[in-house]
Amino acid sequence: MTLYTSLQQTKNALLAAQIGIQVTGNNIANVNTPDYLRERVIYTPAPTQKYGGLLLGMGVQVEGVVQQVDHFLEERLRNSTSDLANGETQENVYLQLEALIGELSDTDISSSLNDFLGSINDILNQPEDVGVRNLSVLRGQTLAGDISRLYSRAKEIHTDLNKQIKQSASDINSLLNDIADLNVKITTLEAGPVTKSDAIGLRDQRQRKLTELAKIIDIKGVEQENGSVSVFLGGEYLVIDGIARQVETKTVAENGLNNVKLTLAGTDSPIQVNSGKLKGLITSRDDIVGDFLGNLDDFARSLIFEFNRVFSSGQGETGYQSMTSEFFVDESAINEPLDQAGLTYTPVNGSFKVYTLNTETGLTKTVNIPVKLNGLSDDTSLQDIADAINNIDGLSASISLDGHLQIASDSENVEFAFGDDTSGALAALGLGTFFTGTSASTIGIHDAIKTDPSKFAASKNGIGVDTDNAVDLAGFLDRPLDSRNGQTIDNIYSQLVGDVTQSASVAKSVAEGYRVFKETLDGQKQGLSGVSLDEEAVNLITFQRQFQAASRLISVIDELLEVLVNL
Structure with a gap:
């Protein structure tokens, strides 16, 4: 092995330390960014080189930069987000009804x-x-x-819930289109054997969109081998690669009231939701406020x-x-x-x-x-x-x-x-x-x-x-x-x-249970994917020392080369 080979080996070490410092700095910069997933650098030994009868290592190389994420935990967290949005929506409507009754x-x-x-x-x-x-x-x-x-004030709540349900359709369509667009961008950047890195910023954006969508409807997100995420609602797909299905609205007269219904484009059957804010809105409109109006x-x-x-x-x-x-x-x-x-x-x-x-x-x-x-x-x-x-x-x-x-x-x-x-x-x-x-x-x-x-x-x-x-x-x-x-x-x-009062008490208890469960999952996510300033500070010092050591090695090699040239 020549001094020039050693110089190349040291260059790899400098580059690895530099990338480590950059990733650590990015983590520190996003310590308070919602839904940010902590990044880590994947280091692997560089390919070996044959020198005489010896096989000598060429140092280190950076294989990729990936997110520290547990996809199973993320799916559970999205489900808990849907449940909490459903529970809090119903809790809020019961609070409004209790205030109206004013017993x-x-x-x-x-x-x-x-x-x-x-x-x-x-x-x-x-x-x-x-x-x-x-x-x-x-x-x-x-x-x-x-x-x-x-009755008039309770019906105003019913009307407001209808408006929120209609707005939910627009929000769902917007988020589905965003996720489909991000799928295309992510798969384009991550395609081929050139890199094993994640499209970090784009994946964070998609993660945030999935979380927002989960607050509205109880979706299931499945990541494919090409890096895209397929989104399902029950047995129906909403997003496949870069294709997003749209949600449509129609108004139907039921029990003397006008109710907004959501259907998938191309079908005439209502979408089936089991959780999320949309489920809470529909349940509140039909079962809570609707039953109250009927009982009144x-x-x-x-x-x-x-x-x-x-x-x-x-x-x-x-x-x-x-x-x-x-x-x-x-x-x-x-x-x-x-x-x-x-x-x-x-x-x-x-x-x-x-x-x-x-x-x-x-x-x-x-x-x-x-x-x-x-x-x-x-x-x-x-x-x-x-x-x-x-x-x-x-x-x-x-x-x-x-x-x-x-x-x-x-x-x-x-x-x-x-x-x-x-x-x-x-x-x-x-x-x-x-x-x-x-x-x-x-x-x-x-x-x-x-x-x-x-x-x-x-x-x-x-x-x-x-x-x-x-x-x-x-x-x-x-x-x-x-x-x-x-x-x-x-x-x-x-x-x-x-x-009303008994059901409100139950709704409050259920919502509180959902809050506690989601906080537990949030804690687990923070432990795995959240940014710890203490840990990042240690990593920063480690990469700094690595960079300094590699720099010192370059200085030594430079001195040896100068001696060799002067012989």
């Missing part, structure tokens, strides 16, 4: 309900005072407004119908001169049995009374109207009820062209009211009722009651006779409801609130 505030539904029913007790003490009845009407308006407002509607329907059943069986201080039913029956069904006529609320077999009062003579007449709903040929229809009321002296009844029952007194001296309804037909048709509407979004107070609070039905045995019906109305909160298998309206609302 610990003074403006919650239960407080409004108690205030409304409590105000009816005052009518028992001052039945002749229209102002007291008006207060009950105003409290009823407040209750209806609070229910409607709660159910509560409102029960409140409207059951309160109206009691209210329509009573009479106010004054009667009605005219009345039109709130609900209509289609023209083709006016001769059909009432329980098959398409009404929102279904009446049952029973009867109700019609009271007529002559304000001049003070005489009251009572007529019983049977409502036969036994499944026989003589079952009562809307036309039958109109005919029966029309036969009462002093009253006229007819069915309008749009299917509403219209009742009017034949004289200014005649007032009428209803009572003792065991069929629920009055509440089903919307005759002599307090609440209007059929849902949380449409609940309101009947205009006739708002205009004339004296019609508040406190009496049970005739117009302005007693306050027996007010007793029943005041105790409505704890009244067993036949349509709800004996549940009370208080039970229904308590269950509505309880479902």
Whole structure:
């Protein structure tokens, strides 16, 4: 081996130390860079050289610069990222619902309900005072407004979730395109036998894109031999080499709500996600907010119908001169049995009374109207009820062209009211009722009651006779409801609130569990792929000494060559 050969060997050592210092400096510079994977230099002995009968080494060579990464750990970390995003999304929506319900505030539904029913007790003490009845009407308006407002605000959350789901589609497409583009760049740089190094910066960018994508959907990333990453969602591929499939959106009407659905381009079936923010958004929209809206509607329907059943069986201080039913029956069904006529609320077999009062003579007449709903040929229809009321002296009844029952007194001296309804037909048709509407979004107070609070039905045995019906109305909160298998309206609302608070508590626990698990995996990743300044400082000193030693060797060889030349 000649001195020139030794000089080449020393050059290799200098180059190896220089690359080691550069990689170490890059690690130190990226100590706080998110998703940065620590780099390391792969050193191998340089090829040997034959010198006489000897095989002598040529020093060291740099085979490549690669990332310190555990692909299995990265896959687990992406899965935990998806789970955490799913859990935190649902946790956040439950927090919003709890804030809307506001059970610990003074403006919650239960407080409004108690205030409304409590105000009816005052009518028992001052039945002749229209102002007291008006207060009950105003409290009823407040209750209806609070229910409607709660529904509206919950629906705003539903709308916002739809917008986020739609935005997720754009984010997914952007990330898939970025990953596909990075695949092409990485495979181009790493192609062939020229280098065994990783395309470090590009791989870091792709790693960051995969992490961002995993926050949205539960992907599976598989690295191929050529360095590209194939991305799958369930059994469908999203990225293969430089090809990315796109996600499309469409709006579908479900349960009275518009829901955004995501499909893969070229298919009409929704994409199947099991975790990630998108899963959390879909679950929050359909199961959390959707169920809450449905349960709130159910509560409102029960409140409207059951309160109206009691209210329509009573009479106010004054009667009605005219009345039109709130609900209509289609023209083709006016001769059909009432329980098959398409009404929102279904009446049952029973009867109700019609009271007529002559304000001049003070005489009251009572007529019983049977409502036969036994499944026989003589079952009562809307036309039958109109005919029966029309036969009462002093009253006229007819069915309008749009299917509403219209009742009017034949004289200014005649007032009428209803009572003792065991069929629920009055509440089903919307005759002599307090609440209007059929849902949380449409609940309101009947205009006739708002205009004339004296019609508040406190009496049970005739117009302005007693306050027996007010007793029943005041105790409505704890009244067993036949349509709800004996549940009370208080039970229904308590269950509505309880479902939210209990589920919120579970969601918080689940999200916290996901947070702890992800932190554990993050710790493992940092131990393997994270940059340790202490370790890099030691490496820097090591490479510095290596460089200094090689430099010293070059100086010695230079001196020997000078001696050799001067001989």
